[in-house]
Amino acid sequence: MGGDRVVVGAAAVHVPGIAPDRLIASATEPDCGPDEAHTLLGRKGLLFKEPAVRLAMCAVHRALGLPPGRPTGPAPGAAGTAVVVSSNLGNVATVCDIVEQVRAGGLRGVSPMQAPNASSNIIASSIAIRYGFTGPNLMVCSGSTGGLDAVRLGALLVRSGRAHRAVVVGAEPADEIAAGLRAAGGTPPGPPQGMAACVVLVPAGQPGPVRLHSVRRHRAPEPVPAGGPRTIRLACGTGDGPDQDLAALLGGGYGAAGVLQTALATRWLTDPATRPEGVEDAVEAVLTCGSTGDGFATARLCRDGDRT
Amino acid sequence: MRLAITGSAMRTSLGDTAETYQALLAGESGRQPLRYVAPDGVNVRHGYHVDAAGPERPYRASAWLAECVAAAAREAGLDCARQRVVVLVGTGLRELRAVERWRGDGQLADLDALHFGAAVRAALPGVEDVVTVSNACSASSHALALAADLLQLDEADAVLACGADAMTESMLAMIGRVGDESSDAVRPFDADRKGVLLGDGAVAVVLQRAPDDATVLLRGVGMSCDAYHETAPDPAGLRAAMDDAYRRAGLSPADVGLVLAHGTGTALNDPTEAGVLAGLFADARPGPLVTGIKGAIGHTSGSAGLMSLLVAVEALRHGQVPPVVGLRTPIPEAAPLPLVIGGPVGTDAGVAQVNAFGFGGVNAVCLVEVRHGR
Numbered sequence: 218m219g220g221d222r223v224v225v226g227a228a229a230v231h232v233p234g235i236a237p238d239r240l241i242a243s244a245t246e247p248d249c250g251p252d253e254a255h256t257l258l259g260r261k262g263l264l265f266k267e268p269a270v271r272l273a274m275c276a277v278h279r280a281l282g283l284p285p286g287r288p289t290g291p292a293p294g295a296a297g298t299a300v301v302v303s304s305n306l307g308n309v310a311t312v313c314d315i316v317e318q319v320r321a322g323g324l325r326g327v328s329p330m331q332a333p334n335a336s337s338n339i340i341a342s343s344i345a346i347r348y349g350f351t352g353p354n355l356m357v358c359s360g361s362t363g364g365l366d367a368v369r370l371g372a373l374l375v376r377s378g379r380a381h382r383a384v385v386v387g388a389e390p391a392d393e394i395a396a397g398l399r400a401a402g403g404t405p406p407g408p409p410q411g412m413a414a415c416v417v418l419v420p421a422g423q424p425g426p427v428r429l430h431s432v433r434r435h436r437a438p439e440p441v442p443a444g445g446p447r448t449i450r451l452a453c454g455t456g457d458g459p460d461q462d463l464a465a466l467l468g469g470g471y472g473a474a475g476v477l478q479t480a481l482a483t484r485w486l487t488d489p490a491t492r493p494e495g496v497e498d499a500v501e502a503v504l505t506c507g508s509t510g511d512g513f514a515t516a517r518l519c520r521d522g523d524r525t
Numbered sequence: 526m527r528l529a530i531t532g533s534a535m536r537t538s539l540g541d542t543a544e545t546y547q548a549l550l551a552g553e554s555g556r557q558p559l560r561y562v563a564p565d566g567v568n569v570r571h572g573y574h575v576d577a578a579g580p581e582r583p584y585r586a587s588a589w590l591a592e593c594v595a596a597a598a599r600e601a602g603l604d605c606a607r608q609r610v611v612v613l614v615g616t617g618l619r620e621l622r623a624v625e626r627w628r629g630d631g632q633l634a635d636l637d638a639l640h641f642g643a644a645v646r647a648a649l650p651g652v653e654d655v656v657t658v659s660n661a662c663s664a665s666s667h668a669l670a671l672a673a674d675l676l677q678l679d680e681a682d683a684v685l686a687c688g689a690d691a692m693t694e695s696m697l698a699m700i701g702r703v704g705d706e707s708s709d710a711v712r713p714f715d716a717d718r719k720g721v722l723l724g725d726g727a728v729a730v731v732l733q734r735a736p737d738d739a740t741v742l743l744r745g746v747g748m749s750c751d752a753y754h755e756t757a758p759d760p761a762g763l764r765a766a767m768d769d770a771y772r773r774a775g776l777s778p779a780d781v782g783l784v785l786a787h788g789t790g791t792a793l794n795d796p797t798e799a800g801v802l803a804g805l806f807a808d809a810r811p812g813p814l815v816t817g818i819k820g821a822i823g824h825t826s827g828s829a830g831l832m833s834l835l836v837a838v839e840a841l842r843h844g845q846v847p848p849v850v851g852l853r854t855p856i857p858e859a860a861p862l863p864l865v866i867g868g869p870v871g872t873d874a875g876v877a878q879v880n881a882f883g884f885g886g887v888n889a890v891c892l893v894e895v896r897h898g899r
Contacts (some may be wrong), residue, residue: 291752300750305639312621313628315695319566320629324702332699333755333884337619337659342885345752351765354750354887355667358619358659360640366656370671377674379748398624402636434654510637512646512653 223372224425224521226382227417228480229279231272234410235466240481243490249275250410251390259287262347265330269307272413273340273388274347280384280415280480281348291349299352299380301371302341303363303387305472306395308334313394340388352380357472361404361453362434362507363387364475365514369432371418381420387476388413399471404508407469414477426487429479430501430517438505438513449485449502451478463493470506475514478504486520526677529739530893532601532731534593535835537822538573538724545822545832546839549847550869554821555724556710562694568701571709572692573724573823583632584620587644589727590689594648597685601731605651608682612655613671614641615664615688617826617883619657622693629694641689649685661883662787664688664827665728666891669834670746672732683733688828692723696826711824712851713788713817714795714859721789724823728831741838744876744892745774751886757793758882763801766888770878774892779809781892782874783846785833787882788817789824790851798880799859806862814872816840816865820851830881834891837877841895845869 230240233250249256251268257275266274281292292298311334318327333339338356345354353374357367364387371383389395391411399406419425441450453467453474470477482502484491489498500520507513535541538555539548548555555573561581564570575589576582594612603610620639627634637643640657660667665688672684700721701707708720735742747769751762771777787798806812818829818836825832840846848865855864879891 295752305636309621309624312624312693312695315698316625316629319694319698322566324566324568324698327698327702329699329703332703335693335695335699336617336661336884337621338661338883338885338887339755342661342750342755342887345750345886346755349752351750351752351762353667353670353748354660354885355671356659356661357656358616358640359655359657360637360642362642362656370656370658373671373674373678373680376678379670379674394624394628398627398634398636401627401634404636436653508637511642 222421223429225427225483226419226425227280228483230480231276231413241491242493269388269390273386276413276415295349297352298350299374299383301355301367301385303357303367303472310392310394360511362514363472383418386415387473389473405469414480416479427483428519432516447499449499452505475506527735528743529735530741531733532597534596535728536589537726567697569697575725586689586691591644591648593727593729597729611681612645612685613668614657615668615827663881663883663889666830666881666889687729688831689727690826690828711790711819713790715852716854718790721824724825726825742894747890749888758797766890770890781813783877784815785837785879786817787880796858803861815862834879
């Protein structure tokens with residue numbers, strides 16, 4: 218896609234279980250894990266919510282800049298706000314839990330409260346319900362490219378006029394089932410408590426320091442061109458990146474990786490205080506997520522005013 | 526920009542598109558005893574299966590999808606080397622059955638095959654851009670909406686909007702758990718309905734900028750989210766998707782002669798949907814004929830929307846609207862609606878509305894036109 222009519226209005230990452238300044242240098246508090254999500258989201262409404270849903274809500278809450286606690290009404294501008302979420306493993310634990318109970322002869326022990334979690338779109342719909350987002354609601358389960366596929370579809374909804382704003386989220390859990398599936402598939406493990414990130418896409422012309430230039434899909438990793446403007450490059454599945462630790466973290470992002478990359482690049486491009494060691498000032502970012510099996514997606518972001 | 530459906534294919538428990546349509550006209554049902562899963566364990570005894578009797582085939586939704594994608598692309602004459610082709614696959618259940626069998630039966634799991642990229646790329650060499658959208662029971666209709674947007678913004682020359690679903694043990698369990706008694710058949714809008722049953726299948730539709738001689742036009746797809754409840758539908762959200770579709774199409778409810786309802790045979794969907802349709806067509810009495818496919822092929826989850834769309838196209842093309850299989854006595858909320866009961870009804874309508882609503886309150890409504898060349 219060409220996305221030059223869309224800017225990133227806000228961005229947040231939520232990766233518990235790692236040093237808080239590892240991704241955002243100015244961060245001082247560790248991100249709360251899924252079991253402590255109530256400290257940010259309030260207690261009500263979290264029962265039966267899976268870890269990936271909780272992490273995703275934390276990322277949205279922070280991207281919207283909301284005070285801690287359950288919203289008492291729809292978030293500002295909620296009507297007509299689209300939600301696009303990427304996650305591959307968000308509900309696999311519930312699916313397996315239900316099957317295990319059934320096979321043990323315990324259908325009656327399965328709670329009807331689990332029913333919505335058997336549907337893969339539970340993260341996207343839960344965010345819409347909590348924050349009152351009535352715009353188009355999409356759940357992307359597209360493998361390693363899913364994060365940037367979600368960014369692309371969020372931009373599409375804004376550019377087509379279907380939404381005045383798109384809340385784009387990537388989230389993956391770190392439960393035993395998710396970890397087992399990753400291991401079986403040869404996909405790198407993610408951070409110990411899972412991860413989430415959120416970017417808010419709005420039409421160009423509204424406040425937003427970083428423009429989404431393009432997102433496109435391709436079969437193989439592409440060589441990095443020499444020269445050109447100062448560029449932040451984040452890649453996963455290709456061994457590329459500013460340092461090996463970060464590359465490993467992004468490589469384990471799976472369906473969340475593309476949104477995490479977009480959120481990090483947005484923060485780093487615009488606020489020097491957020492840049493960890495090794496990340497230099499730059500005017501644009503080139504983000505690649507994917508795998509040999511799924512193929513790759515690449516997004517380009519430009520700091521507004523630096524390049525047209 | 527006018528958009529046309531230039532190729533399509535589907536696979537249901539009743540066969541391909543033509544076979545399914547003929548069976549619907551005859552009032553037949555694809556219902557069978559439930560396979561692959563112990564019926565007592567999940568409290569569900571019937572399903573609408575695609576595969577013939579035999580052992581359970583792994584990744585079979587991907588196999589049906591691959592057949593449909595290849596057939597639809599062939600009909601449309603797509604050239605993936607020269608055209609920008611994007612494929613959007615809508616699904617409710619992905620290949621989560623493979624996760625269940627990995628955990629429960631020790632079978633190998635292929636993480637890359639839980640979504641449909643690899644299956645589509647194998648069926649359509651040259652295509653790289655495949656996205657799996659897991660939007661519950663309205664997924665394939667959401668895919669069609671996004672397909673229209675990609676063409677309108679000139680980001681593709683052709684988009685395949687698809688659906689693919691094979692039933693999972695976990696979803697069967699939830700159906701068996703929340704129902705009071707085990708449903709014996711899907712009876713949309715019937716006073717004696719006992720709940721939903723699942724169907725297997727896949728569907729693919731090729732959308733392109735309309736050639737001059739196009740006969741099947743996609744007039745518009747509306748989307749909305751209830752932001753209300755995880756499983757219960759909200760009338761305001763359903764209506765919002767319909768209003769969005771009419772606004773995009775530049776049509777009014779009076780222009781529509783046929784409705785393919787979502788009609789799941791559940792306690793909540795049918796009265797809610799009937800009430801919203803009655804309100805939408807209140808000024809268009811007697812209003813369009815209303816039918817639905819789930820009594821005949823089960824609820825095919827994310828594939829259901831586009832399957833309804835292809836049946837609507839067949840009905841408009843041939844001027845014969847199939848009845849709602851399983852419907853005998855309509856619920857009171859459906860009294861204002863001209864439901865098709867018992868046998869086919871003739872029509873000269875040109876435009877149909879196709880409903881699809883999903884868990885989480887995700888709604889998509891399509892308006893499709895068949896031009897008869899008169």
